Amino acid sequence: MKKVYVNEEWCLGCHLCEYYCAGMNSGERDLVKAFSREKKPLPRIRVEEGTDVNFAVQCRHCAVPYCVKGCITGALSVNDGVIVCDQTRCVGCLTCVLSCPYGCIVRDEEAHVITKCDLCLSRNATPACVEGCPNKAIVLEDRE
Amino acid sequence: MLNYVIIGNSAAAIGCVEGIRKLDKDTPIVIISDEPHRTYSRPLISYRLGGQTKHDKIFYRGENFYTDNNVSTLLGKRVAKLNASSVTLSSGEEIAFGKLLVATGSKPFVPPMTGLDNVKNKFTFMDLDSSIAIDGLVTNGAKSALIVGAGLIGLKAAEALLLRGVAVTVIDMAAKVMPSVLDDEGSALIKARLEQNGAKFILGTVADKFDEATAYLKNGDKVDFDVLVLAVGVRPNTELVKEAGGEVGLGIKTDKFQKTTLDNVYAAGDCTESFDITAGKDKILALLPNAYLQGEAAGVSMAGGEMPYDKAIPMNAIGFFGLHVISAGDSMRTDGKVYAEQIKDKSGNVTGYKKLVFGENKLVGYILIDEVDRAGIYTSLIREQTSLSDVDVTELEKSPRLMLYGKSYRKEKLGGQV
Numbered sequence A: 001m002k003k004v005y006v007n008e009e010w011c012l013g014c015h016l017c018e019y020y021c022a023g024m025n026s027g028e029r030d031l032v033k034a035f036s037r038e039k040k041p042l043p044r045i046r047v048e049e050g051t052d053v054n055f056a057v058q059c060r061h062c063a064v065p066y067c068v069k070g071c072i073t074g075a076l077s078v079n080d081g082v083i084v085c086d087q088t089r090c091v092g093c094l095t096c097v098l099s100c101p102y103g104c105i106v107r108d109e110e111a112h113v114i115t116k117c118d119l120c121l122s123r124n125a126t127p128a129c130v131e132g133c134p135n136k137a138i139v140l141e142d143r144e
Numbered sequence B: 001m002l003n004y005v006i007i008g009n010s011a012a013a014i015g016c017v018e019g020i021r022k023l024d025k026d027t028p029i030v031i032i033s034d035e036p037h038r039t040y041s042r043p044l045i046s047y048r049l050g051g052q053t054k055h056d057k058i059f060y061r062g063e064n065f066y067t068d069n070n071v072s073t074l075l076g077k078r079v080a081k082l083n084a085s086s087v088t089l090s091s092g093e094e095i096a097f098g099k100l101l102v103a104t105g106s107k108p109f110v111p112p113m114t115g116l117d118n119v120k121n122k123f124t125f126m127d128l129d130s131s132i133a134i135d136g137l138v139t140n141g142a143k144s145a146l147i148v149g150a151g152l153i154g155l156k157a158a159e160a161l162l163l164r165g166v167a168v169t170v171i172d173m174a175a176k177v178m179p180s181v182l183d184d185e186g187s188a189l190i191k192a193r194l195e196q197n198g199a200k201f202i203l204g205t206v207a208d209k210f211d212e213a214t215a216y217l218k219n220g221d222k223v224d225f226d227v228l229v230l231a232v233g234v235r236p237n238t239e240l241v242k243e244a245g246g247e248v249g250l251g252i253k254t255d256k257f258q259k260t261t262l263d264n265v266y267a268a269g270d271c272t273e274s275f276d277i278t279a280g281k282d283k284i285l286a287l288l289p290n291a292y293l294q295g296e297a298a299g300v301s302m303a304g305g306e307m308p309y310d311k312a313i314p315m316n317a318i319g320f321f322g323l324h325v326i327s328a329g330d331s332m333r334t335d336g337k338v339y340a341e342q343i344k345d346k347s348g349n350v351t352g353y354k355k356l357v358f359g360e361n362k363l364v365g366y367i368l369i370d371e372v373d374r375a376g377i378y379t380s381l382i383r384e385q386t387s388l389s390d391v392d393v394t395e396l397e398k399s400p401r402l403m404l405y406g407k408s409y410r411k412e413k414l415g416g417q418v
């Protein structure tokens, strides 16, 4: 299965992927408009900055998904290898935040739910982070 | 092979079905449970009562789960006895099994209290039916509730009732709330948040005596209530296995493949003991993720595979009125190094804290309150018992980031298959 990978040698730490991810997944095609809304859209990818290295990280869609196995409501499930969240069943208990080894579950505090990378399946498009990365550090590849 | 039979229809049972079906797509599975409902999320009974979720969203799996997985259900039926290769229902009916999973969960523990029989509206808040019944009373005008027990279940009931506008009093024998999970400081933060939202606490005392709608406390206080919730504690349901001659300690004893000492009988979830790798001893870990993981491991074993469950750790994610607490491992340990830091708001008030507990060259526990993002990075260090020599400890103390690992880890975990 194709997943998103980040080449840390190429990551500039520019955070553009976060903007593309948040904006494109907000349902608003225009980034400026998306970020002018009262409720700021949330990125599901996160850039970690270090002294000499930066990298972006988002859901690894693990083969042993502790988030799914531990989900107390059944909101998280695996759909053809992609871990997805049914927000109508999520109560924001954060058991998945407790469980995820990569820290890739994002809290939507206002809505009392979590959100996460679904490889842009719900947008039915190439992941926005991959498309938007100016240095091609983020790629969609099958490494199985 | 003969049927698989599962007693229980909750997290451990569903984990078992999913474990079995990884390897064996065909052999029929029979689920027997004394609750009449299709599988639902037990923790959601408080969210349903508080109006934080709707009834149709409390189900743990979709409507077609049983048919999709070739499972037949006997709901509203109680298993009375476990025999060598069958179980006997209380109706007398016998169901044969090839392999059996006991996933009977826990039952409420109610200490004897004088006059409890006089109270009509009393509940233990362990199942959906009690949640529905309390909901009905509140809808019909119940205005006040007394909750006996300030543990997780009692406080979740308190939050739900407060959200419904009910006046809530919580009493506990202990001097603090959630004593088994939180230290004094954490406990005080949770208590304050509930108080800000209307809860009244009377701690360090017990109920001496009850009338129909009044509790008389040992400290002399008198509390009137329309609804009484008894949430003093839970105990594992071990009787079936014990009476059949299986080994039982605190809970049902199993090996790491979840097999009991009885032939062809496995056990998983709240009814069992787990070996807590952080405390180095057997414990009851009555938590949903643990129940699912044990059930899944049992299912794989029952179907002939091997999926040892040998990384059990205590872990909790709880929240009250938006204040979140995440903890894992042996967070109360005091004999090693402890890193602690307070979290303050703009005006300097303490809103939460971070506490990291270290053991022999590894992280063994943590508590995060209020700032809980990415907590799982810490959980993983504990679960995998990662050596601190392999990570940047200063980075680790600062915040949970993958930057704390070295480059080779990142290459393997972020660049490859996980």
Ligand SMILES: Cc1cc2nc3c(=O)[nH]c(=O)nc-3n(C[C@H](O)[C@H](O)[C@H](O)COP(=O)(O)OP(=O)(O)OC[C@H]3O[C@@H](n4cnc5c(N)ncnc54)[C@H](O)[C@@H]3O)c2cc1C
Pocket (backbone or CB within 6 Å): A072, A093, B007, B008, B009, B010, B011, B012, B013, B032, B033, B034, B035, B042, B043, B044, B045, B046, B077, B078, B079, B080, B103, B104, B105, B106, B125, B126, B127, B152, B153, B156, B237, B240, B268, B269, B270, B271, B286, B287, B288, B289, B291, B317, B318
């Ligand atoms: C209000 C509340 C809130 C909670 N919140 C959380 C939370 O936030 N996070 C968390 O991790 N955990 C939470 N828990 C705990 C969690 O619900 C349990 O750990 C989990 O449900 C255990 O699953 P289980 O499958 O082992 O057993 P259970 O869910 O207890 O299910 C066992 C089932 O077996 C049935 N049964 C027992 N004996 C028999 C018999 N002889 N014949 C037929 N059927 C039988 C029982 O009626 C029950 O339906 C909460 C629990 C409650 C009550």
